[in-house]
Amino acid sequence: MNDSPQPLLSVRNLQVQFPTRRGALTALHDVSFDVMPGEILGVVGESGAGKSMTGNAVIGLLEPPGRISKGEVLFNGQDLTQLTWNELRKIRGRDIGAIFQDPLTSLNPLYTIGDLLVETILTHLPIGQTEARQRAIAMLGEVGIPAAGERFDHYPHQFSGGMRQRVVIALALCAEPRLIIADEPTTALDVSVQAQIINLLKRLCKDHGTAVVLVTHDMGVIAETADRVCVMYAGRIVEIGPVRQVIQEPRHPYTRGLMEAIPHAGGALTELAQIEGSMPGLNDIPRGCAFHPRCPEVHDPCTRSLPSLVEVAEGQRAACHLYGSAP
Amino acid sequence: MSQAMNKAGNAAVPPAGDNPLIDVKRLVRHFDVSGGWLYRTVYRTGRVLVRAVDDVSFAIRPGETFSLVGESGSGKSTIGKLIVGLERPTSGEVTFNGHRLDALSRKKEMAQRRRMQMIFQDPYASLNPRWRVRTLVGEPVHHLLKGRERDQLAGNLLEQVGLSPKDLEKFPHEFSGGQRQRICIARALASNPDFLVCDEPTSALDVSVQAQILNLMGKLQRDLKLTYLFISHDLAVVYHVSTRIGVLYLGGLCEVGSREQIFENPRHPYTRMLLDSIPDLELSGKPRTPVQGEVPSPINPPPGCTFHPRCPHAEARCKVDIPRPLTLDHGAQVACHAVEEGRI
Numbered sequence: 001m002n003d004s005p006q007p008l009l010s011v012r013n014l015q016v017q018f019p020t021r022r023g024a025l026t027a028l029h030d031v032s033f034d035v036m037p038g039e040i041l042g043v044v045g046e047s048g049a050g051k052s053m054t055g056n057a058v059i060g061l062l063e064p065p066g067r068i069s070k071g072e073v074l075f076n077g078q079d080l081t082q083l084t085w086n087e088l089r090k091i092r093g094r095d096i097g098a099i100f101q102d103p104l105t106s107l108n109p110l111y112t113i114g115d116l117l118v119e120t121i122l123t124h125l126p127i128g129q130t131e132a133r134q135r136a137i138a139m140l141g142e143v144g145i146p147a148a149g150e151r152f153d154h155y156p157h158q159f160s161g162g163m164r165q166r167v168v169i170a171l172a173l174c175a176e177p178r179l180i181i182a183d184e185p186t187t188a189l190d191v192s193v194q195a196q197i198i199n200l201l202k203r204l205c206k207d208h209g210t211a212v213v214l215v216t217h218d219m220g221v222i223a224e225t226a227d228r229v230c231v232m233y234a235g236r237i238v239e240i241g242p243v244r245q246v247i248q249e250p251r252h253p254y255t256r257g258l259m260e261a262i263p264h265a266g267g268a269l270t271e272l273a274q275i276e277g278s279m280p281g282l283n284d285i286p287r288g289c290a291f292h293p294r295c296p297e298v299h300d301p302c303t304r305s306l307p308s309l310v311e312v313a314e315g316q317r318a319a320c321h322l323y324g325s326a327p
Numbered sequence: 328m329s330q331a332m333n334k335a336g337n338a339a340v341p342p343a344g345d346n347p348l349i350d351v352k353r354l355v356r357h358f359d360v361s362g363g364w365l366y367r368t369v370y371r372t373g374r375v376l377v378r379a380v381d382d383v384s385f386a387i388r389p390g391e392t393f394s395l396v397g398e399s400g401s402g403k404s405t406i407g408k409l410i411v412g413l414e415r416p417t418s419g420e421v422t423f424n425g426h427r428l429d430a431l432s433r434k435k436e437m438a439q440r441r442r443m444q445m446i447f448q449d450p451y452a453s454l455n456p457r458w459r460v461r462t463l464v465g466e467p468v469h470h471l472l473k474g475r476e477r478d479q480l481a482g483n484l485l486e487q488v489g490l491s492p493k494d495l496e497k498f499p500h501e502f503s504g505g506q507r508q509r510i511c512i513a514r515a516l517a518s519n520p521d522f523l524v525c526d527e528p529t530s531a532l533d534v535s536v537q538a539q540i541l542n543l544m545g546k547l548q549r550d551l552k553l554t555y556l557f558i559s560h561d562l563a564v565v566y567h568v569s570t571r572i573g574v575l576y577l578g579g580l581c582e583v584g585s586r587e588q589i590f591e592n593p594r595h596p597y598t599r600m601l602l603d604s605i606p607d608l609e610l611s612g613k614p615r616t617p618v619q620g621e622v623p624s625p626i627n628p629p630p631g632c633t634f635h636p637r638c639p640h641a642e643a644r645c646k647v648d649i650p651r652p653l654t655l656d657h658g659a660q661v662a663c664h665a666v667e668e669g670r671i
Contacts, residue, residue, distance in 0.1 A: 195606075
């Protein structure tokens with residue numbers, strides 16, 4: 001799977017557990033993926049699939065008592081799971097930026113956006129106050145905030161939703177990180193603004209050569225943005241591959257169902273295909289393949305053994321017994 | 328037709344032909360968000376009004392699904408609430424089945440109101456967590472039916488929406504989001520309504536569950552001859568469910584037309600812009616014109632056409648004159664100076 005260039009981020013057999021009084025609940029099972037430098041990897045799934053948790057685990061921001069119980073997160077060859085909190089803090093923001101869903105709660109309301117940007121830049125880059133200020137204003141201009149010089153001294157509440165998300169993107173990019181974890185960056189925004197933010201994120205990452213892990217539930221956003229996509233279900237990756245292939249020729253029955261369930265504007269007006277039932281909770285994940293109670297193509301081995309990811313097309317892997325199972 | 332409903336709520340026959348079931352005329356709803364009297368006196372500020380709905384007129388024919396689509400702050404939910412009577416209009420009128428409900432006596436008004444119901448966006452917030460499903464679903468008819476009869480009805484309704492009568496004893500927390508929305512639909516159907524206002528019924532749900540709910544709503548519409556007002560910001564969903572569509576921007580309708588007219592031949596620049604912002608799942612790679620700007624605040628809407636600051640075709644007249652809705656040759660209604668003057 002790995003070609004000659006080194007992956008920037010390599011997640012290997014990641015397992016996340018939540019200890020409870022009745023034993024540990026496993027939220028992520030055996031999640032492995034690579035992100036190449038400059039690549040946008042989409043992570044898509046329905047609520048409860050573990051997509052946000054994957055993003056949070058990579059940057060070490062799991063809500064306690066959740067913890068990484070197995071596996072490694074190699075960033076540039078360094079295992080992030082072995083670092084102390086303070087070592088990790090130096091990497092977060094400097095090498096790995098983060099963008100969260102709600103732009104209002106991710107900005108401190110008591111600081112002007114200029115303060116926030118300058119503080120971030122001074123923390124991570126060896127430059128002086130004046131230079132940091134210039135850089136911050138340039139950054140605001142780059143994310144499309146008009147009159148950046150004046151807006152510099154404004155507080156977050158003085159910005160609209162889309163403008164706030166632009167500020168958050170400027171914050172994530174201002175230390176020139178090599179990787180950004182974007183968790184549902186457009187979900188809180190209106191459709192017309194969503195298109196603007198997607199375009200902005202794409203353009204900036206291309207200009208700066210930044211890789212992105214884009215976590216979202218919206219296949220449309222993935223289709224517009226990502227190079228590769230990984231589809232998650234009940235804490236596991238069920239399909240991963242180049243975005244065009246996964247969207248046009250999904251192999252896993254879950255991905256197929258998901259694609260057919262999305263209404264298309266301009267499509268034929270038949271009934272929508274529906275997947276019966278809903279995602280299982282963490283405490284009652286079915287035996288065997290977690291998708292089997294909802295799967296239209298369920299057959300004998302599905303209820304007993306867990307399928308592993310096997311190559312179904314060039315660069316595309318799916319975890320389904322339809323395609324055989326690697327030992 | 329205005330007789331009070333009989334027991335299970337068998338409503339009068341819906342009017343035949345082209346008579347609209349719902350007729351909304353010049354509806355206006357302003358919210359006063361100014362400070363108190365002392366604040367206004369001390370700081371010498373005037374009244375501050377949010378023009379949530381500003382002069383909106385449309386009609387819904389029996390059996391159709393009329394969709395209101397718009398971004399946040401466009402007033403789509405307020406219109407839904409005004410129609411079912413959860414808000415009172417500042418001015419303008421809503422006629423249901425030929426009656427102005429606010430002109431009827433209280434008793435007659437309630438009997439008519441029972442024929443329209445609402446499904447809300449968030450199925451987690453719209454079910455009382457302390458009530459069992461039997462109470463929740465039976466609530467709309469609790470003073471019409473008693474005991475076993477009511478439970479019988481609630482059980483039938485649950486079956487109709489794909490749940491089991493055994494679920495009557497359960498509490499809302501025992502259900503997933505999609506199942507809760509089914510309970511909300513069952514509750515809305517309890518009084519045997521003709522008309523449902525569905526306020527973003529699937530936006531809190533996952534796509535696979537969204538498909539289940541949309542299919543269920545389609546089936547119920549065919550079986551029970553329901554009329555829907557469907558409120559959504561998701562154009563793909565709107566395309567899928569609607570007969571006719573109204574596009575809202577800052578409290579005003581900018582275009583009303585059939586689904587084909589809106590999606591195949593959009594005329595208003597805002598409609599075109601919205602259609603352009605649908606993510607392209609086919610990966611056709613067609614270029615899209617990114618839209619500039621955001622929805623302004625409805626507290627101080629721009630003068631003239633409210634869309635002019637974002638409109639690529641805006642001219643001097645658009646900044647002064649409010650465009651009137653104009654019926655075009657193909658039947659759609661558009662409120663735009665540029666369309667009227669033949670510029671686009």
